[in-house]
Amino acid sequence: MSTTAKTAWYEGIKARNLLHKTLMYVLCILVGAFQILPLIWMVSGSLKTIDELFVDPPMWIPKSWQWVNYDVMWNSLRLQDGGPAMPRYLFNTVYLTFIVLVGVLLSNTMVGFGFARLRARGKNVLFLILLTTMMLPSQMTWLSVYIIMSRLPYPKLFYDISEAGKPILQGLTGVQFSVEGMPTNWIDTYLPLTVPAFFAGAGTVFLLRQFFLTVPIELDEAARIDGASTLRIYWSIFLPQAKPVLASVTILTFIGHWKEFFGPLLYLNTSDKYPIALGVQYFRGFADYNTQWHLLMAAGVVLSIPPFVVFLLFQRYFVQGMALTGIKG
Amino acid sequence: MSAVQAVAPDKSRRPAKTGLGRMRLREEREFYLFVAPWLVGFLIWTAGPMIYSLYISFTTWDVFTKPVWVGLQNYATLWHDLFEPSQLVLFSQSLKVTTIYTVLMVPLRMIVNLLGAMLLNQRIRGMPFFRAVFYSPTVIPSVASALVWTWIMQSNGGLVSIFLNKLGLPNQTWLYRSKTALVTLVGLGLWGFGSQMLFFLAGLQSIPEHLYEAAKIDGAGQWQQFRYITVPMLSPVIFYNLVMSMMGTFQAFDSAFLYTGGGPNYATHFYVLNIYTFGWRYFKFGIASAMAWVLLVIILAMTMLVLRSSSAWVYYEGEVKGR
Numbered sequence: 001m002s003t004t005a006k007t008a009w010y011e012g013i014k015a016r017n018l019l020h021k022t023l024m025y026v027l028c029i030l031v032g033a034f035q036i037l038p039l040i041w042m043v044s045g046s047l048k049t050i051d052e053l054f055v056d057p058p059m060w061i062p063k064s065w066q067w068v069n070y071d072v073m074w075n076s077l078r079l080q081d082g083g084p085a086m087p088r089y090l091f092n093t094v095y096l097t098f099i100v101l102v103g104v105l106l107s108n109t110m111v112g113f114g115f116a117r118l119r120a121r122g123k124n125v126l127f128l129i130l131l132t133t134m135m136l137p138s139q140m141t142w143l144s145v146y147i148i149m150s151r152l153p154y155p156k157l158f159y160d161i162s163e164a165g166k167p168i169l170q171g172l173t174g175v176q177f178s179v180e181g182m183p184t185n186w187i188d189t190y191l192p193l194t195v196p197a198f199f200a201g202a203g204t205v206f207l208l209r210q211f212f213l214t215v216p217i218e219l220d221e222a223a224r225i226d227g228a229s230t231l232r233i234y235w236s237i238f239l240p241q242a243k244p245v246l247a248s249v250t251i252l253t254f255i256g257h258w259k260e261f262f263g264p265l266l267y268l269n270t271s272d273k274y275p276i277a278l279g280v281q282y283f284r285g286f287a288d289y290n291t292q293w294h295l296l297m298a299a300g301v302v303l304s305i306p307p308f309v310v311f312l313l314f315q316r317y318f319v320q321g322m323a324l325t326g327i328k329g
Numbered sequence: 330m331s332a333v334q335a336v337a338p339d340k341s342r343r344p345a346k347t348g349l350g351r352m353r354l355r356e357e358r359e360f361y362l363f364v365a366p367w368l369v370g371f372l373i374w375t376a377g378p379m380i381y382s383l384y385i386s387f388t389t390w391d392v393f394t395k396p397v398w399v400g401l402q403n404y405a406t407l408w409h410d411l412f413e414p415s416q417l418v419l420f421s422q423s424l425k426v427t428t429i430y431t432v433l434m435v436p437l438r439m440i441v442n443l444l445g446a447m448l449l450n451q452r453i454r455g456m457p458f459f460r461a462v463f464y465s466p467t468v469i470p471s472v473a474s475a476l477v478w479t480w481i482m483q484s485n486g487g488l489v490s491i492f493l494n495k496l497g498l499p500n501q502t503w504l505y506r507s508k509t510a511l512v513t514l515v516g517l518g519l520w521g522f523g524s525q526m527l528f529f530l531a532g533l534q535s536i537p538e539h540l541y542e543a544a545k546i547d548g549a550g551q552w553q554q555f556r557y558i559t560v561p562m563l564s565p566v567i568f569y570n571l572v573m574s575m576m577g578t579f580q581a582f583d584s585a586f587l588y589t590g591g592g593p594n595y596a597t598h599f600y601v602l603n604i605y606t607f608g609w610r611y612f613k614f615g616i617a618s619a620m621a622w623v624l625l626v627i628i629l630a631m632t633m634l635v636l637r638s639s640s641a642w643v644y645y646e647g648e649v650k651g652r
Contacts, residue, residue, distance in 0.1 A: 114364040133375055140624070147614070148378065262583075300476040315464075
């Protein structure tokens, strides 16, 4: 091969690579645009006047940004005592998500640690059962769990604690709480939504067990020789080791629970108690369907921002967690 | 780590010859204490309710009065509905709708996610940015994305209609007509990538480069490389995604609830939406429980079928065939 032929051959490869790369960029941008444009359309819609909503050609950037839409949306839906509903819904979600997170982190790490590190008869059978429950459709148990919840008496202690906590929460958040009588059962309370989180879920247990298996056994043997109890080993050795995995679980649980509307739809009857996802869906029933899209989009933006920001900040943990559990679509 | 700090070994706790059995027992007791949250939860939120719902499925019950034992009557009603579909049962209608939805959705979603993964597997700059963009619809609550898509799909003045008008076509009413609603839901469901793409991406990255190089030397084109290297090497991932996606799609609820409410004329009345309707709208917990049990059987059967077929098309490296 002569030098010129070699150069020509090399140039050909380079040109093909460049073409390939350009094509890939174009595809990435096209696909990316399809993913992101609806979200931008939502934000843009939330800042328009009512007349700008349906103009042709579509207007992507409003003439003047109508921040007032957020104010109107924020105050238009009312609680039973007349206060604005949206802040309360937002608070409800934060509160629910927090309790669920505590429950998920505590219970799943305990069970995962047990399966990974402690020997016992019957362990393998139990683990097999755990894996099988991952396959069960949750609809199997909705109806009977609902009936069980409707039969469980509401614990007086819970009621006393929550009544005592209301003034403090009110002081901290500025959200109004009305005083209610003690509920007779668990329906229309937060217990069906929070208590099950304290009983560990198969997917997360599996993920944590897999991780705990990778912790070197020398660590807990050394601790045991030093006289540490099992609880101590779990708390002071395994939990700190598992920080990255716990971060993944936290992020996934947060994002997953922020959007949760089905459980609340089943169990809550009083709209004051709705979390924001169900609250926005409820708001949709109030807004005049064909005209008030700007208010609905504002509600959608408020609902979307927290999970979106958490995703952007902790993307690595989110992706890791999704890869490890695969619990999302 | 304070626990590891040197503490004088406590001689009394060192296992004596006879103490070994006792230590085992103690460890066993501790195991059951540690897994108690799951074990108790399994008994009261899964095993118990399942047996309970099996019992309910043999009764008629509106929750307020006492359940009445009716034997197999609920199942018989479902069986008859297969041959004489009734608007009062909607069993065969919801089964049909869900099956069509699953048959369309599972392969399409898989292709979309595979293509997305192949795009993200390219070595070009700005990949982290594109990856974040590709994921963002997944983290948006479905209630919010349903809002914006309903607006986009609105027949009068929605983005799609405006676009169609530009082409000289009339406003679309796809979500509001029984012939097109289901397919439209499939299309809307293809927006956004999920964990499937992630698994595909991990799978793609684990395919050794030398396989492609060898194929190139043998003169294989892009399509042949894809067909004879990528697909077989990805088949375990495809298998996993297929099983999970089938189970998930058959239990679809959100899109029907948020976009169409099951209409028009029950064209998007998914199976799970039917269970919900019978349970929480009509308070017919008996027949709703029977439907839930039929769902379990269907899902188990589907999974077994795929599992059975897997030996024919799933390729595991290091697996010895013919044993």
